[in-house]
Amino acid sequence: MSDQPAPEIELLYAAFAAFNARDIDAALALMTPGVAWPRAFKGGSVYGPEAVRAYWTEQWSEINPHVDPVSFYLEETGRILVDVHLVVRDPAGAVLVDEHVGHRFTFEHGLIQAMEVCSPPSSISES
Numbered sequence: 001m002s003d004q005p006a007p008e009i010e011l012l013y014a015a016f017a018a019f020n021a022r023d024i025d026a027a028l029a030l031m032t033p034g035v036a037w038p039r040a041f042k043g044g045s046v047y048g049p050e051a052v053r054a055y056w057t058e059q060w061s062e063i064n065p066h067v068d069p070v071s072f073y074l075e076e077t078g079r080i081l082v083d084v085h086l087v088v089r090d091p092a093g094a095v096l097v098d099e100h101v102g103h104r105f106t107f108e109h110g111l112i113q114a115m116e117v118c119s120p121p122s123s124i125s126e127s
Contacts, residue, residue, distance in 0.1 A: 008080055008107050009072050015112060016069050016084075022060060024053050036114040041065075063096065064089040070100070073121050080105050083121045 011030055018027035028049040031037075037052045038045050041063065046055045059065070065088045073081040081104045088097035102118040 006074065006080075007110065008105070011107075011110070011112070012069060012072070012080065012082060012105060016067055019056075020066055020068075024056060028052060031112045032108050035112060038115060038117050040117045062091070064091070064093075067103075071121065075104075078107065080107075081118070081121050 015027055015030045018024075018030070031049055031052065033048065035049060035052060036045055036047050037055065039055055041059050042055075046052055065086065068085045070083040070085055073083075075081060081102055084101050084103050086097060086099055086101050087095060090096055100120040102120045104116045104118050105112055106114040
C-alpha cells in the first residue's frame with residue numbers, strides 16, 4: 001500500500017479547508033453539478049451547488065461550525081468515510097457541539113457527488 005494519499009483524500013482536505021474558511025466557491029468547485037448534501041443542521045438534503053450555497057449561507061448566519069478531518073477510511077465501494085471532529089458555536093462563541101461524527105463521501109469523475117452524516121468510524125471495529 002502506498003503512503004501517498006488518494007487523490008480523493010487530497011480533495012477532501014481541500015473541501016474541509018474551504019468550508020472552514022467559508023470559501024463557498026472553492027468548496028463548490030470540488031463538487032459535481034448534481035451533488036447531494038445533507039442539511040445536517042435542519043434535516044433533509046439539498047441537491048446541486050446553488051442549493052448547497054444557500055444552505056451553508058443560512059447555516060452560517062445561525063451557527064459557526066468547524067470541521068477537522070481526523071482520519072480517512074477507504075471503503076470497498078470506493079466511498080471514503082471520514083472521522084470528523086465537529087465543533088459548533090453559537091453567534092456569541094459559546095460551544096454548542098463538540099463531538100466526532102462520520103462523513104461518508106461518494107465521488108464521481110474526481111469530484112464530490114454526495115456526502116452523508118453517519119456514525120464516526122471509531123465505532124467500527126477494525127480487524
